[in-house]
Amino acid sequence: MIFRQLFDSVSGTYTYLLASRKGGEALIIDPVIEKVERYIQLVNELDLKLVKAVDTHLHADHITGLGALRDRTHCITVMGEQSKADVVSMRLAEGDKLTIEGLALDVLYTPGHTDDSYSFVMHDRVFTGDTLLIRGTGRTDFQNGDARAQYESLFNKLLKLPDETMVFPAHDYKGETVSTIGEERAFNPRLQVKSIEQYVDLMNNLNLPNPKMMDVAVPANMRVGLAQEAIARRGWAIGANEAMTLVGRGDVTLVDLREKTERERHGVIPGSLHAPYGDLAANVQPGGMLHELARATGKRIVFYCAFGERSAMAVQAAQDAGITNACHIQGGIDAWKKACGPLTR
Numbered sequence: 001m002i003f004r005q006l007f008d009s010v011s012g013t014y015t016y017l018l019a020s021r022k023g024g025e026a027l028i029i030d031p032v033i034e035k036v037e038r039y040i041q042l043v044n045e046l047d048l049k050l051v052k053a054v055d056t057h058l059h060a061d062h063i064t065g066l067g068a069l070r071d072r073t074h075c076i077t078v079m080g081e082q083s084k085a086d087v088v089s090m091r092l093a094e095g096d097k098l099t100i101e102g103l104a105l106d107v108l109y110t111p112g113h114t115d116d117s118y119s120f121v122m123h124d125r126v127f128t129g130d131t132l133l134i135r136g137t138g139r140t141d142f143q144n145g146d147a148r149a150q151y152e153s154l155f156n157k158l159l160k161l162p163d164e165t166m167v168f169p170a171h172d173y174k175g176e177t178v179s180t181i182g183e184e185r186a187f188n189p190r191l192q193v194k195s196i197e198q199y200v201d202l203m204n205n206l207n208l209p210n211p212k213m214m215d216v217a218v219p220a221n222m223r224v225g226l227a228q229e230a231i232a233r234r235g236w237a238i239g240a241n242e243a244m245t246l247v248g249r250g251d252v253t254l255v256d257l258r259e260k261t262e263r264e265r266h267g268v269i270p271g272s273l274h275a276p277y278g279d280l281a282a283n284v285q286p287g288g289m290l291h292e293l294a295r296a297t298g299k300r301i302v303f304y305c306a307f308g309e310r311s312a313m314a315v316q317a318a319q320d321a322g323i324t325n326a327c328h329i330q331g332g333i334d335a336w337k338k339a340c341g342p343l344t345r
């Protein structure tokens with residue numbers, strides 16, 4: 001396994017790069033915008049392909065690298081389903097798996113620091129975001145923070161992991177890099193409370209100043225979405241209502257770019273073809289499934305995904321590969337559901 005812990009000294013943020021093998025797919029957790037060049041360089045040096053960029057929560061102390069990484073590498077941006085970010089490609093919920101080739105991380109919803117905070121468990125380690133820090137816990141006094149919810153996340157989820165599980169947080173301000181669940185249970189001063197009330201009392205009386213970057217970072221991090229308007233201006237986007245008139249038509253192929261778990265949870269547009277985003281490059285090239293389908297049948301390819309971000313990138317890739325009648329459903333299944341479009345499981 002490839003595992004790298006990278007540090008942004010300005011915000012004290014740890015960013016993690018994971019891959020199962022050299023030459024394989026990679027995942028990055030909590031990237032910082034100023035460090036994007038460095039991440040891309042490292043990904044190239046290790047001969048990896050970045051396929052997913054994940055934020056554990058909407059950060060208040062730095063601007064996320066999610067949008068820049070997506071623009072540079074066409075990776076999928078991922079956050080929890082509660083996130084206030086305008087568009088991310090994929091949203092996760094408790095019990096989901098965060099997967100890339102050769103790796104599957106368990107998704108834990110661990111609210112408290114914010115209401116969109118998630119932790120990710122991979123074998124012997126857990127990425128705790130700002131829920132559990134080394135000898136600390138994330139503040140709960142802004143961004144819908146909730147000390148009570150955090151107590152539950154800590155005591156009923158994270159501390160239930162095996163003692164030897166390594167803890168990799170999103171931040172450290174003293175130079176600590178890693179801890180374990182057992183060590184934190186024993187020595188983290190915030191975890192030495194006798195009751196939920198005592199924890200709430202402790203967290204509500206920290207009186208911390210707001211992060212320096214807060215007024216800049218929070219609004220910026222809520223607008224990470226790909227500019228889908230550019231695709232629409234070129235005539236490559238259709239609305240959900242228009243897309244509904246295409247279901248069942250012989251001259252159209254609807255192509256679902258989502259992953260299996262997303263299809264199972266949210267349903268599928270009837271009659272659509274499943275071609276996951278990860279296989280897109282191969283599928284749209286000459287000789288690829290979608291390229292040949294479009295060429296042989298003349299059918300119009302209509303991509304869709306969860307929120308329209310993967311499909312917008314797919315339209316561009318398809319057009320670049322010569323599939324000139326490709327378009328996508330703007331807003332994805334989310335917009336489709338709002339328009340009461342039919343779904344099957």
Ligand SMILES: [Fe+2]
Pocket residue numbers: 057058059060061113130138
């Ligand atoms: Fe945070």
